Amino acid sequence: MTTKKKQSYSISELAAEFDITTRTIRFYEEKGLLNPSRNGQSRIYSPADRTKLRLILRGKRLGLSLEESRDVIEMYDPAHDHGNKKQIQTLIDKIRDKRQQLRHQLQDIEVLLQELDDAEARLTDAIKDKAS
Template structure:
């Protein structure tokens, strides 16, 4: 006997959210939320023309926004979110993947910081050469 997977239906008493409620609560625009829907990161149910967001949609949106603040691309956020499975014992895998992404991001930022410091030194040297040349021109006049 094969078992068919079914999409869990929200409990009738489960809290739902409108797009406006989520936008206000998380301080984003409704357009931003619709963008994440278009990217397949959020999949609210529909009640006529109205989007109905579940608590899981709210958590996903919070994770997307946190990823954005941490500098993760949408693809990286999607990868981490897809590891999230409420009620499963996969938190360890998700946390390890997040730690790996954090280490990658930190290494990238460290390299960028080094590159900026090198560029600042080069700008300082170019500025000093300009000042020296301007001083020579002024002294010769």
């Protein structure tokens, strides 16, 4: 017996599956990242919308902006049998850029922490000098 893949999802199903709010999903829709069809007032999300949502959330966890996630998602072409090499390489490049940015921020934080330690030590010494 083969299991049929689900062909559509409600907003509440996606919210529950990804542990996010329906408001978050509507936000991504407003930004043009998701394009559900409608059945009256109800939003009907396709498997492609579900995949896009999963990629958006993955990009968020990796520290990508919504625009960066959009760029990667829009590169996807299901007609390619080559595994979307360009899309994957772009994501790798974005990950490397993000890693370098975080390393730079970490260096800046380490310098700032040292400056705070130095300032605190000088001020502590100044208090001791005034007390004696």
